[in-house]
Amino acid sequence: MTTTKRIFVYEYLSGGGPMPDEAAAAELLPLGLTMRDAMAADLLASGDCAVTVASSVRVRSGEPAGAAIAIPRAGEAATDFVARQTALHDAAWIVAPETGGLLAQMARLVGPARWLGCSEAAIALCTGKGATLRHLAAHEVPTPLAFAQDPAVRRWVVKPDDGAGCVDTRIHHSRVRALDEAAAAAQPMTVEPWVDGEALSVSLLCGAGGTEVLAINRQRIGQRADGLLSFDGLVLNAIAPGSAEGQAIARLAAQVGRAIPGLRGFAGIDVVLHPQRGPVLIEVNPRVTVAYAGMSAALGRNLAAEIVADKLRAPQEAIA
Known part of the structure; x- marks a missing residue:
């Protein structure tokens, strides 16, 4: 019997990660959504994954069909949001900048047992x-x-x-x-x-x-x-x-x-x-x-x- 795996998909820009320049964030957002939605679509197509994708006020429309949506709370840090959602899922698949040690920090927060990557x-x-x-x-x-x-x-x-x-x-x-x-x-x-x-x-x-x-x-x-x-x-x-x-x-x-x-x-x-x-x-x-x-x-x-x-x-x- 196949057990459904609950997987959280987080891409930094579409998930509301802070940026010093919102104009630059808007320009890069389509690339972030492309990655997020491709990852979610493949997981959903596998037939044994329940998928939650991170979203935010930056994303106006076009959430992937079949996926649940999670939005950070007002003022919630990106790392806190990822940690909170990971606790609700069996695994997390994260796309975030390596810059400043952010991606490594998220890997540490999620923990090796749930980290995909x-x-x-x-x-x-x-x-x-x-x-x-x-x-x-x-x-x-x-x-x-x-x-x-x-x-x-x-x-x-x-x-x-x-x-x-x-x-x-x-x-x-x-x-x-x-x-x-x-x-x-x-x-x-x-x-x-x-x-x-x-x-x-x-x-x-x-x-x-x-x-x-x-x-x-x-x-x-x-x-x-x-x-x-x-x-x-x-x-x-x-x-x-x-x-x-x-x-x-x-x-x-x-x-x-x-x-x-x-x-x-x-x-x-x-x-x-x-x-x-x-x-x-x-x-x-x-x-x-x-x-x-x-x-x-x-x-x-x-x-x-x-x-x-x-x-x-x-x-x-x-x-x-």
Whole structure:
């Protein structure tokens, strides 16, 4: 007899998480709703999940059919809301920024028994870009650190150590200028060599059985006159997983999975496909990304159901 599992789905923006700039929140909200609704739809389609989604006054309409709705109380902190709802459910599937340790804090509040996703230790590691690269390099994963002494390197990247994507990321043609910008910044910054090649976003399914590449997408990265980078979208499924490049990326993903065994569920890695050295790991996203939307249908399988089943088979472990 199948037991219905009560699962709480929380996405930070649609769930009312505070933002310093509500205009920016409104701009990003459609992406948040896309992730939330895709996750909920897959859970509901599995046939053995009762789903509650977080909502808020930001969401005007279009709640997912078949899901219950939970709204934070007036003045309730996002962490308190998640803790309160988790206590009413068997599991929680959370999408929130790693920035400031928020996602790791939520993992700690929910607890490993109910948390669907990467372990708190894995999230904490991946929150710091510099620490992630050093950890992976120590496990022989190719990273930009391997290019630090390469005389062919002509450009250097400065970006927030605790940040997301291309936000506040700038290219310099001098390492000295890159270091000067990092030293003058109000927040900790990472300086690393710019890796030439094709920028890719790789969607992974991480479980007890290993790390599987679901899709390899090409990133459109723009650069302004002042060196600031911008993320201008994705070309989905740009590289076939069975191709020579796809197989090389799969080997890299397996290395990352072994180096960070707390990766679980849907996660993403950003990779540059260097023309001579092959795939180079840039950063790890230890949570659902917008690439999740539509992927179950594209692959002909219910990823959410697989994530829940993997959790029930083997609860996630922290990084060794």
